Amino acid sequence: xxxxxxxxxxSRWRPLRIWRRRLQQKLRKAITRMxxxxxxxxxxxxxxxxGVFIGCLPIFGLQMLVSLGLASTxxxxxxxxxxGTWISNPITNLPLFWLSYQLGTLLLGPGPxxxxxKDLNPNNLAGLGWAFSIRLIxxxxxxxxxxxxxxGVGYRQWLQHRRRRLATPPQ
Numbered sequence: 001x002x003x004x005x006x007x008x009x010x011s012r013w014r015p016l017r018i019w020r021r022r023l024q025q026k027l028r029k030a031i032t033r034m035x036x037x038x039x040x041x042x043x044x045x046x047x048x049x050x051g052v053f054i055g056c057l058p059i060f061g062l063q064m065l066v067s068l069g070l071a072s073t074x075x076x077x078x079x080x081x082x083x084g085t086w087i088s089n090p091i092t093n094l095p096l097f098w099l100s101y102q103l104g105t106l107l108l109g110p111g112p113x114x115x116x117x118k119d120l121n122p123n124n125l126a127g128l129g130w131a132f133s134i135r136l137i138x139x140x141x142x143x144x145x146x147x148x149x150x151x152g153v154g155y156r157q158w159l160q161h162r163r164r165r166l167a168t169p170p171q
Contacts, residue, residue, distance in 0.1 A: 051084020
């Protein structure tokens with residue numbers, strides 16, 4: 001490949017490299033902001049746990065608002081509560097809610113519809129009604145509670161370890 005051809009290819013990929021660089025900078029800023037939140041480890045961990053719990057619930061479009069209100073009520077970090085809801089996103093929604101439904105079905109028994117993965121489309125879900133909803137909600141609450149406890153305890157321990165390490169001078 002000649003130098004002229006290489007120059008054309010480089011100019012075509014330049015916008016993509018610029019976009020990738022900007023995205024990396026934004027992600028670094030967001031991670032730095034999350035790490036520099038002020039408050040006690042319990043306050044911060046409680047906010048994250050609230051967000052993760054609410055993020056596991058099937059209340060699309062309301063997750064951030066509900067987590068913000070709950071974090072304010074329970075004295076958790078509001079920013080981390082809203083960030084914790086990102087556990088459910090377009091990539092994780094289907095696996096998370098499918099697992100929730102399966103757990104609900106395991107505990108309550110199969111519903112009258114016997115839902116399969118191929119049945120997951122908006123037209124069929126509306127017709128399944130209560131039998132589907134109760135299994136999904138029960139599974140979501142249990143999985144959300146488990147993930148909330150794990151993330152809250154893990155984040156609190158990590159914060160305490162990090163603060164101890166920063167407080168002790170190097171020897």
